[in-house]
Amino acid sequence: MIAETGALWPLLLYAALVVTGVAALLALSHALGQRHRSQAMREPFESGITPTGLARQRFSAHFYMVAVFFVIFDLEAVFLFTWAIAWREVGWAGYIEMLVFVAVLLAALFYLWRAGALDWAAKGGSGRTGRLPSPPRGDD
Numbered sequence: 001m002i003a004e005t006g007a008l009w010p011l012l013l014y015a016a017l018v019v020t021g022v023a024a025l026l027a028l029s030h031a032l033g034q035r036h037r038s039q040a041m042r043e044p045f046e047s048g049i050t051p052t053g054l055a056r057q058r059f060s061a062h063f064y065m066v067a068v069f070f071v072i073f074d075l076e077a078v079f080l081f082t083w084a085i086a087w088r089e090v091g092w093a094g095y096i097e098m099l100v101f102v103a104v105l106l107a108a109l110f111y112l113w114r115a116g117a118l119d120w121a122a123k124g125g126s127g128r129t130g131r132l133p134s135p136p137r138g139d140d
Contacts, residue, residue, distance in 0.1 A: 062120055069112075076105055 083090065083098050090097075112118060 065117060069118075072105070072108075076102075 079101065080098065083094060087094065
């Protein structure tokens with residue numbers, strides 16, 4: 001714990017320098033920056049191209065699902081990598097926990113595969129629609 005105030009002055013000096021530097025950069029940017037007041041500068045654009053349609057387009061839920069699957073299995077790789085680094089320290093208990101972890105992920109992947117969540121297009125006559133099954137209702 002820092003008891004004396006003499007040891008605190010470098011921290012305060014550093015904080016003052018940072019605040020002064022940020023303020024100076026903002027002031028310099030405001031003073032030297034370009035100012036455009038035309039209507040074209042107020043319109044959003046993508047890579048220099050003026051938009052022609054609406055920005056609110058509908059995308060298939062499959063894009064979202066692929067992103068979620070990527071995050072899930074990317075995290076699996078992170079956990080497996082850290083387990084592989086520390087496998088000597090965690091011993092058999094860590095090994096069994098990793099087996100359970102991988103088994104749960106494989107069961108989830110198998111469920112999603114069987115439910116048709118990984119299908120990008122509806123197959124004619126196969127009964128799969130590419131959507132997760134709806135939850136059961138209480139009136140069945």
